[in-house]
Amino acid sequence: MRLYPDLGLKVFQAPSIGVALEALKEGFRKGELTIIIGRLSVDYHGRARSKLGFGERVVILKPDGALLVHRPHGHSPVNWQPPGSIFDFKRLGEKIVINAGRSNPLEKVTLTFDRIDLLVSSRLRDDAEFSLYVDEHDIRDALVSEPELFEEGFHVVTKEKRVPSGFVDLIGVDREGRFTVIEIKKGLAGRDSVIQLKRYIDGLKGEGGAAVRGVILASGLARGCQGLLDSLGLEFKRVDPRRCYEALMKRRGGGLQLELSRWFISS
Amino acid sequence: MRLYPDLGLKVFQAPSIGVALEALKEGFRKGELTIIIGRLSVDYHGRARSKLGFGERVVILKPDGALLVHRPHGHSPVNWQPPGSIFDFKRLGEKIVINAGRSNPLEKVTLTFDRIDLLVSSRLRDDAEFSLYVDEHDIRDALVSEPELFEEGFHVVTKEKRVPSGFVDLIGVDREGRFTVIEIKKGLAGRDSVIQLKRYIDGLKGEGGAAVRGVILASGLARGCQGLLDSLGLEFKRVDPRRCYEALMKRRGGGLQLELSRWFISS
DNA sequence: GCCTAGGTCCCGTGG
DNA sequence: CCACGGGGCCTAGGC
Incomplete structure (x- = not known):
């Protein structure tokens, strides 16, 4: 058995029962995550019942309070307990027993170790934000390939058109033949987006002369902007990122294929 | 507790990039399972797209070929790759990059480590059989062998019959000669189960023409579903898993759990 | 390979 | 607290 004290990472190789139990209890008390490699059997009682003989896992x-038991194969844990369950560690003869249970639904997982090869305990700091995302570009591209995501009968004319004051995200013609300018925002559109759209439209009016329809396409409109929007004769439309993503994948299938196959070859 | 010498368990604490890379490659080549604790970021491209900044995981x-990235909370991995994916390990400046990709569906997970606190590699021997006792299949089989568990005078005609919209669990004829379709749910049957049953019945009506009786067989009916059931002219019947279990025991002899359970191979 | 259904699904969101 | 819908669902079983 060796102990590495640095960085709060505790590593025990083939610990004695006493050491392992103490490490388990202390780790849990301190809010650490613990990993065990060893030989164990698993029993589950609750929504169903299951039994798994001894093996290395x-x-x-x-x-x-989450518990996972992973075999050496497969994506999914063979047994588990979702977060919120209560752990109990004890000695049973020459074995270590861990119980993980919860009351709703009533269920319990019992792990019985006849050997622990490694026990690691550590406090993990992980504050990063996870995002499953579609960005502004993706939304625009999705609309280009499936304009009906915006509106029935809509046709795209130009994307990323340069105007004196910047780039218009999307320009098209709606079902009634109206020239339509779309400003896309991934998140909430704010006052600035509205003003930007207004500037674009004014710039385009200078070119043509006909009436131009202006639409903000975003996942939401910031509070207090509806009035501004109305007074400028503009519209807001909600966009569904999920449907955009699907459209995007349909279209981009080939591109992604290329990108990934390049990786497969290189690996 | 019996202590065994560490059989091929390799433990590297805060390994250098070179050591870590070598360990990763050798571990995978030897068919070992590898665990890494460290600070990393994750990117995923494929069926969707995701991004996760640096954090300890x-x-x-x-x-x-399965890959799991676990944060310090939650049952489910934040990112993963199912079995069958291909790993690639490389150095990128002062970081270690692991790619895990597969071609169907085309997708890739990229892990970028700027710190590895611990790397463990070991061949795990796990040949134990996993058994789960009473599931939906078991209930169906119990009814096949003892139809009176469902109703006096009931006869099973078909199980797992294919209909346009899926598979009907059980079809039979009741005491009054009525064609009866049974939808089985192990736990509480919800709105979806009712709708599913309705779909099946509609599909069968198309075939025959005679009236069809539809029954939901479950351990309970979710609140608020009785109305839907009534309006569709369907029934609910409670099933007792314990009596099903006993029926299976009787029919399958003393074979016990071996025959009762569904087996998941552990090659 | 696709399709279908089940899961100790888990996990959010909304009532 | 429960009900509902979605998931990069995963996994098993048929065809």
Whole structure:
């Protein structure tokens, strides 16, 4: 058995029962995540019942009460407990027993170790934000390939058109033949977006002369902007990122294929 | 507790980039499972797209090509790759990059480590059989062998019959000679189950023409579904998993759990 | 390979 | 607290 004290990462190789138990309890008390590699059997009682004989597996105990038992194959854990369950560690003869249970639904997972090869405990700091995303470009491209995502009967004329005051995201013609300028925002559109759109439209009016329809396309409109929008004769439309993504993937299939196949070849 | 010498368990604490890369490659080549604790960012491209900034996490690489990235909370991995994906390990400046990709569907996960606190690699032997006792199939089989569990005078005609919209769990004829379609749910049957049953019945009506009786067989009916059931002219019947279990025992002899359970191979 | 259904699904969101 | 919908769902079983 060796102990590495640095960085709060504790590593125990083939710990004795006493050491392992102490490490488990202390790790959980301190809000650490614990990983065990060892030989164990698993029993589950609750929404169903299951039994798994002894074998070498990886067990993860998370500070939020999540439990995972992973076999050496497959994506999914063979047994688990969702967050919120309560752990209990004890000695049973020459074995270590871990119980993880919760009351709603009533269920319990029991791990019985007859060998622990490695026990690691560490506090993990992870504040990063996870985003499953579609960006502004993606939305624009999705509309180009599937204009009906914007509106029935809509046709795209230009994307990224240069105007004196910048770039218009999308220009098209609607079902009634009206020239339509679309300003896309991924998140909430604010006062600035509205003003920007207004500038674009004014610039285009200078070119043509006919009436131009202006639409803000975003996941939402910031509070207090509806009045401004109305007074300028502009519209707001909500966009569904998910549907955009699907459209995008349909169209980009080939491109992604290329990108990934390049990686496959290089690997 | 019996202590075994560490059988091929390799533990590297805060390894250098070179050591970590070598360990990763050798571990995968030897069919070992590898666990990494460290600070990394994750990017995913494929069926969707996701981004996760740097944070301390647990990564598991399995010999069958499964990849898991676990944050310190939650049951589910934040990013992953199912079995069958191809790993690629490389150095990028002062960082280690792991790619895991597959071609169907085309997708790729990229892990970028700027710190590895611990790397563990080990061949895990796990040949145990996993058994789950009473599931939907078991209930269906119990009814096939003891139809009176459903109703006096009931006869099973077909199980798992294909209809245009899917598979009907059980079809039979009741005591009054009525064609009866049974939809089985292990737990509480919800709105979706009712709708599913309705779809099946409509499909069958198209075939025959005679009236068809539809029954939901479950351990309970979700609140608010009785009205829907009534309006569609369907019925609900409670099933007792315990009696099903006993029926299976009786029919399958003393074979016990071996025959009762569904087996998941562990090659 | 696609399709279909099930899951100890988990996980959000809304009532 | 429960009900509902969605998921990069995963996984198993048929065809």
